[in-house]
Amino acid sequence: MSYEVNGKTIEHDEEGYITNINEWELDLARAIAVDEGIDMTDEHWEVVNFLREYYSEYQIAPAVRVLVKAIKKKLGADKGSNKYLYELFPYGPAKQACKIAGLPKPTGCI
């Protein structure tokens, strides 16, 4: 199973998470977002970029609580909520945003 982006073949698992995080690129993120039915706005990119930075520093995806807090800090209290994140990623910020960000499927119950 794979995505085809800019003439490249990028492998993914049965749920659509790419298998090699280093193969991630912007056009791939856009392609995954289309599959997920998400129209990427600046607000979506904020979350995706945060996830990528966090992962590169700590080697895991953040818990939802950590994500909410970080967004609150960056974008203000009105956006720092579970509700806001679910509006952006209706099938779950952890699941959908991580997939678009090229991160492995989050483990644990988040």
Next chain:
Amino acid sequence: MEDTETMFDTEGVTKNFMFLNRKAPYGTIYAQEVLELVLISAAFEQNAAIVFMDDGVYQIVKGHDPSVSGMKNFSPTYKVVEMEKEDAEEDEDIDMVWKIIVEKESMEARGLSTDDFIINVEVLGSQELSALMAEQDVVFGG
């Protein structure tokens, strides 16, 4: 099924969990598994004593680079444990209390000091650790 719902309702239930890390980081999967367990317990806002003793103290020494052997470096993830602890201390909405502990005897036997660790730890002698162990509801060894 009302009973099932009650079983999974952890609201307001806080227990004392001890995670006893006793294995060196890369030779076996124990260290990684316990680390994952610790982070999951944070999602349920449970009290946690994360203890490093025996070869477990090697999990948090500075300068790991397992990439040479093609392994993932999960050393930076311990920073998340430290952040969760600090978060719990600062945020009034979070009721859990976390402690990060190194057993003195294990540390000294390996010629290590707190400067060698990537995170801030509290050093306890085995007697003090023993007292803390007696306060636990659940102990996970690994």
Next chain:
Amino acid sequence: MLHTINKSPFDRNSLASCLRTAPDGGAILFIEDGVYATAKGTTFSGDVEGALKNQKVFVLGPDLAARGIAEDKLIDGISVVDYSGFVDLVEEFGTVQSWL
């Protein structure tokens, strides 16, 4: 608190670490290769005898039998339990720590 030890004391430091930190008034149950620590006359017999002052000490009978350790070889004060005895100990002592 119940502590289980499943590795030979000659192979791992689990016994030493357990004895160093176990709170008084609990129980130690030796299972699998841990049962080698319960015989008289080993390098570790003294440590186990010392533990008997503060802890109840048990050993799992089937694991002893499998390894050919006769009950008369056991350090005095150690009680032999079967599988249901193991379950009773868990029930009695609540918190369990497995020294792997």
